[in-house]
Amino acid sequence: MTVAREVDASRIRAWITPDSLENFAPLAACGSEADGAALVFEGRVRATNEGREVSSLAYEAYAEMAEQELEAICGEALDRFAVSSAFAAHRVGELGLKEVSVVVKVAAPHREPCYAASRWIIEALKSRLPVWKHERYADGSSVWVGAPAAASGAGP
């Protein structure tokens, strides 16, 4: 159960967006004069996944919940690590090769907690964010990534 929290929008921000995350401008606001370190993680669409040649993919999200959940994850990172700000954005819709699917920025007075918080946020969003990936392959087939094998065929 997600607990309601006071959100300080200067320190915690989250977006689920169909817009490009290339040089995502709102990240510039993450961090303050007190922060000597910032770390930006970018996830991109890879040309191959588990040995298969990816041609394109689409992310689908339960957008309202995903945005709340991503914001909650950023807030939890501030509770767990000595970081002052955490911003994160996840793309939805059709993505081509090399496009940015997810971006996470954390800022802190010192660098060590940035690394720990950034990794934690990525792991948390991968396990908790209600977002689904539909991968299409060069051979024409496609699959909902993560779906059990039995459920990944055609519909009923």
Add this chain to the structure above:
Amino acid sequence: MTVAREVDASRIRAWITPDSLENFAPLAACGSEADGAALVFEGRVRATNEGREVSSLAYEAYAEMAEQELEAICGEALDRFAVSSAFAAHRVGELGLKEVSVVVKVAAPHREPCYAASRWIIEALKSRLPVWKHERYADGSSVWVGAPAAASGAGP
């Protein structure tokens, strides 16, 4: 002793520069279609350091050696970690508060080695790069950071 190595400029790049590292454009070339992850570390001038109020600072470098050494560090990161590219830049000259002093970008097929390589590069450059920091404080005093106390007073 640094061993001469073949440098692949598409995978390893290093700069010692007096120019701003804010949104440092050459970093965009770090990474390829095979890379699903990229990590950008930014170090910035903090308003306080060890409890003292910083007003400004200057970085001095043994520029030719520092650039070679930074390139060597990036190359070693590629040998040590499963990352495909490592670019790094260090600023020299006068810097104001919040300005970027150092930036490191690594890209890899998978995210885990990005974190390990990025941390390793930062630690290595902090211990090896022939770069010196002259901090000036709000109270008018200044110090060469890292210099032994006996050597941090006025010249002879």
Add this chain to the structure above:
Amino acid sequence: MTLDGLDGDISIRTLLFGVYAERAALRECSARVAAGSTVSDLVEELRRAEGWSWLPRRVVVAVNQSYAEGGTRLSDGDEVALIPPVAGG
């Protein structure tokens, strides 16, 4: 649409995503269940509906946009999302 056979006292807005939306061939439906029903009760009702046997018994569920346990009691008008294995990142 309203699912046939689910005609209880309270109405649950049920959302489907990803592979579940593909299996059910719909993204949203209204399910009526008995007052006092839990998340698990709703899932069992859905699994009994025509063409819904693919729905895993232990499906992950969110109620009103927060993850919820099977024992969570539902209220009229609740929004229940059936959450396939997530794959963000």
Add this chain to the structure above:
Amino acid sequence: MTLDGLDGDISIRTLLFGVYAERAALRECSARVAAGSTVSDLVEELRRAEGWSWLPRRVVVAVNQSYAEGGTRLSDGDEVALIPPVAGG
């Protein structure tokens, strides 16, 4: 400039940085040492020069832009940098 008293057979371009440049009040000088001298020999010669007693015996040194051990033998025209504690990042 050429340091007084360092008048050997080979000429070493000696570079100073940061707090060392401040202590010596110069950034570069030519030091002449005996042929066959090592890095440690050069450092000892420098420490004996007028106004150079502040130079640590175990100063970190780079020869021709690579870190070098005290036993490294110097050649005419080498570039030797005296490296104060570094503080990049």
